[in-house]
Amino acid sequence: MSQFNELVRNGLWANNPALVQLLGLCPLLAVTSSVVNALGLGLATLLVLMGSNMSVSLIRHHVTSNVRLPAFVMIIAAFVTCADLLMQAYTFELHQILGIFIPLIVTNCAILGRADAFASRNPILPSATDGLMMGLGFAGVLVVLGSLRELFGQGTLFADMDLLLGPVAAGWQITVFPNYEFLFLILPPGAFFATGLLIALKNVIDDRLERRRRLRQADQPRESRRVRVTGTIR
Template sequence: MATKTNSEIVREGLWTNNPALVQVLGLCPLLAVTSTVVNAIGLGLATLMVLMGSNLAVSLIRNFVSESVRLPAFVMIIASFVTCAELLMQAFTYELYQILGIFIPLIVTNCAILGRADAFASKNGPVPALLDGVMMGLGFLAVLIVLGAMRELIGQGTLFTDMDLLLGPIAADWGMRPLENYPDMLFMVLPPGAFVGLGLLIALKNSIDNQLKERRSAKVTEPVASGSKRVRVTGQVS
C-alpha cells in the first residue's frame, strides 16, 4: 500500500474522505444529538478523543496482534477510550453527559472509528495513524457543528445556547437569538430535520466538488487548445 503524505491525510479527513459526508458513517449519533451546537460539540470532541487514542494504540500494537483476534482487540481498545471519555464527561460536564445519554457509550459501535483502525491505523506507523485520527475526528466534528448550528437556528431561532454546559460559567452569555419573534420550526429539531440537513450538506459538498473538477478540467484543456492554435498559424506562415 502506498504511503500517504501528511497533506493527503489532512485533505482526506477534512474533505475528500470525510467520515460523515463521504463515508456516511456514524449517522446514528450524528443525526440524534445535533439539535443544538453544544450537543454537537460535546459528541464531536468525545469522538475526536476516541479516534486519536484508538488510532495511536492500534498502530503501536499492530505487529503484535494476530489476525484471528485483530478486530476484537480493536474493539477493546476503542471501548477503553470511550470509557475514558465517558468518565471525563461525568466529571467535568455532567449535565451535558446526561443530555447526550446513551450516545456516548455508543461511540464504541461507531463504524468510522473501527473503520479507521482497521483500514489505516493497523497498516501505518504511529505518527500517520495519529494524524489520521485527528483529521477524521476534526472532519466529523465540523459536520456535527455545522449541522447542529443549522438545526438550532432554523428550528429554534437561536445559536450557542447552553454553551455553559460544556465550557462552564464563562460561556453562560454566549447564546444568541439572531431572529426576534421567530416561530420555532419543530421539524428541524426532530430526526427528520436531521436527515434533511445532512442531505443538504452532502449535496453542497458534491456541488463544490463538481465545480472544482470543472475548473481543473478547463485549466488543463485551455493550454492544449491555445498551443494547437499556434501550431496552425505557424504552418500557414511557412
Template sequence: MATKSNAEIIRDGLWSNNPALVQVLGLCPLLAVTSTVVNAIGLGLATLLVLMGSNLAVSLIRNFVSDSVRLPAFVMIIASFVTCAELLMQAFTYELYQILGIFIPLIVTNCAILGRADAFASKNPPLPALLDGAMMGLGFLAVLVILGGFRELVGQGTLFTDMDLLLGPMAADWGFRPLANYPDVLFMILPPGAFIGLGLLIAIKNGIDNRLKARRAQAPKEPASTGSKRVRVTGQVS
C-alpha cells in the first residue's frame, strides 16, 4: 500500500473523505448532542483525542499483533483512550460531561475511529497515522461545530451559550442573541432537526464538489508539447 502524502491526508480528513459528510460515520453522537455549539465542541474534542491516540498506538504495534487478535486489540486501545477522555472531562468539565452523558463512552463504538485504525493506522508509520487521526478528528469536529451552531441559532436564536461549561468563567459572556424576541423553533433542537441540518451540509458539500469538477472539465487543456522533428533532406545528383 502506497503511503499518502501529507497533503492528501489533510485533504482527505478535512474534505474529500470527511468521516461525517462522506463516510457518514459516527451519526449517533453527531445527531444527538449537536443542539448547541458547546456540546458539539466537547464531543468533537473528545473524539479528536481518541482518534489521534488510537491511531498512534495502533501504528506502533502494527508489526507485533497477529491478524487473529487485531480487531480486539484495536478496540481495547480505543476503549483505553475513551476512558482517558472521560476522566479528563470529569475532572475539568464535569457539568458538560453530565450533559453529554452516555455519548462519551459510546465513542468506543464510533465506526470512524475503528475504521481509521484498521484501514490506515495499521498499515502506515506512526507520523502519518497521527496526522490522519488529527485530520479526521478535525474534520469531524468542524462538522459538529457547524451543525451545532446552525441548530442552536435556528432552534433557540442564540450562539455560543454556556461556553463556560467548557472554557470556564472567561467564556461566561460569550453567548449572544442576534435577533431579539426570536421565537424558538423546537424542531431544530430535537434529533429530527439534526437530520435536516446534516442533509443540508452534505448537499452543500456535494454541490461544491460538482461545481469544482465541472470547472476542471471546462478548463482549457494545454496542448501537449511536441519535440521538433528533424527532417533529413537528401538531394539527388544527376
C-alpha cells in the first residue's frame, strides 16, 4: 500500500508532470482557453498514458534495449490513433477545435518518460496506477488552467460542454461576468501567466508544508526528553 500511496502522491502533487516536471507544456498552454478543451485533451492524454504504461509493462521482458524506445513510441502512437479516431467519431466538433494537439500527444515527453522510467521496470498493476495518477495530475492542471482562463478571460464557466458530453451538458454554462472579455488571458501569453501562478502557488504550499514538518520533527525530541525526565522522577 505504501507504494501505491507514493504513486498517488507523486502523480497528483509531488511529481506532477505539468507543475513539477514541466512536461507537455505545448498543449497545456495552447488548448486551455476553456474547460471543455482542457477536459477533452486531458481525457485523451489519460487514456494514452494508462494504455501505454500497461502495454509497456506487459512486454518489458521481451524487448531488447536496442529497440526499446522505438517500440515504446509505436505503442504510444497506436493508443494516440485510437484516441484520435474515438474523438472523431463521438466528439467531432471538439476534435476540430483541438486539431493537431491530439496527434501531438505522441510527442508528449510525460508519456514516453513514464513508459521508460517506470512502466518498463514494474509490473502491470503499479504501472497502470502510475499512468492513472500521472494522467489525472496532468488533466487536473489542464482543467484548473482552463477554468481560470475561461472565467477571467470570457466571464463564463463550462461553456460548450455539449461538445464533449453531448446534449445533456448543453445547459451547463455559467455566466459569471456578463458581456465581459479579457483578451490577455484568452491568448497564449495569458496561459504562460496563469501557469506561472499555479506553479508559484504549489511552491508556496510545499514550503509551508515543509516548515510544518520540520517543526514537528524539532518538537519530537523535546517531547521524548520530557517523557524520560518524568519517568526518572517517578
